Amino acid sequence: MNSHNTIAIDELDKPYFVWFEDNWRHDDILHAHERGQLVYVESGFQYITVDGKIYLLPQNHAAWIPPGAIHKTNSHSEKIKLMIMFAEVGEHSSFHRELHVFSVPPVLKEMIRYSERWSKKLADDLDEFVFLKALFNELPHFVEHSLKLHISLPKDKRLSQPIEYLHNHYREDIKIEDLSEASLLSLRSLERIFKKETGMTLSKYQQILRIIKSLELLTSGDLTISEIAYAVGYKSVQAFTRSFQSVMHFRPTDFIKTIL
Template sequence: MNANDNIKIDDLKKPYFVWFEENWVHDDVLHHHQKGQLVYVESGFQYITIDEKIYLLPQNHAVWIPPNAVHKTNSHSEKIKLMIMFADIRTKNSFYHKINVFSVPPVLKEMIKYAEKWSKQMTPDHDENLFLKALFNELPRFVEHSLTLHISLPKDQRLTKVIEHLHHHYRDEIKMDDLSDTALLSFRTLERIFKKETGLTLSKYQQMLRIIKSLELLSAGHLTISETAYEVGYKSVQAYTRSFLSVMQFRPTDFIKTIQ
């Protein structure tokens, strides 16, 4: 998990394990655990790849990663505070077997912060078990405002250069027809393959990249909504707000409230 520690999660003989880091450093390798895990970003922001989809985890948000889901950390802000909590999952409740990214409500935030006292405790603890059992039991009820925002990574090698171009030039005005030359495919064929692989059209994919990047910038807290809009390629705050609303189903101002 962490480049500075050698804790083997699946070898631990306890149902729960808490791991808090002031400045998380990940080894960026795909892996999985038999336990499910809750990852909470106290400050900063984190990108996580889970089952070939990239999710953004903004400040004051958490992700539930089901048992055995293949995942890795992609990149993150310079300084990030992470709390990771592992749990043996025996229930068939569907919540615990799918990915959920959500803003953390005040009650859950306080519970997570309280659990920091057990960080990296290797031996079983009765009080820890009771507390974390209650936390994980209530987890489905805390997830009211899920962020379903993610982008899929296509497997088709013909799309590699197209994806690279979109990721490097998402803020620019891209003529989508020109991308067919990059892929050496007709535009019609490119659009068909791209949508099959990612679930999105080329223009929608660019929009998702812009919104994801804007969430990252808003989480960092250095730019206003207006500055963020221009930074990710929108010509006006109104255009950015419309785009944000269509993707997220809420406004940038609502998002700001979830990270404060």
């Protein structure tokens, strides 16, 4: 298991630090860094929790995690190639103080790959400094549209069973009555608490769950779009495509192009 506990990131005496690893295993306990970090998934997929929300990073996507953000890994595909780059960022940069999850354009992908030559290098290196300063300076321009795709983890313990039920049965047609029985809450209380804790209705939460799962399956490349549509609970490819487009603002076929 690889973890960046073996190198004390916040004690390094350099503004940038590059860490690339095959079959990387990010820390699965909540932690934070003084530096911001760019997490790039070259192959496979990765789920991460940042400030109480779960995000999916599909292949060829990245997350900018701002300094001080509490985060951890939830799970990942069996084979994953992750590239992680840490950077000190100025107080004045509002972009670098926010979380961004985005599809990585070709130029940035090549810059990240080029940076591999400095992986785990502890000593100062002027070339590394100049190159990475340019990369992080240009990062806001590379993030054209951040994926706002996440699900919030409810803090209210009364939702533990309903959420578990949803995650296990998201493929099925779930009614609020089913969750009411699981939670021992009245329909009205459940709907109110669910919306307050997750920021969305039950049907919207289920839709987001289905789309997140479909992104994971699309990333693996093992199934056709039609097979994925049925695997995540849609009755037709058209229904899946409509749902996908309403959440992502592009079609499943467009997403496949971004990961090739």
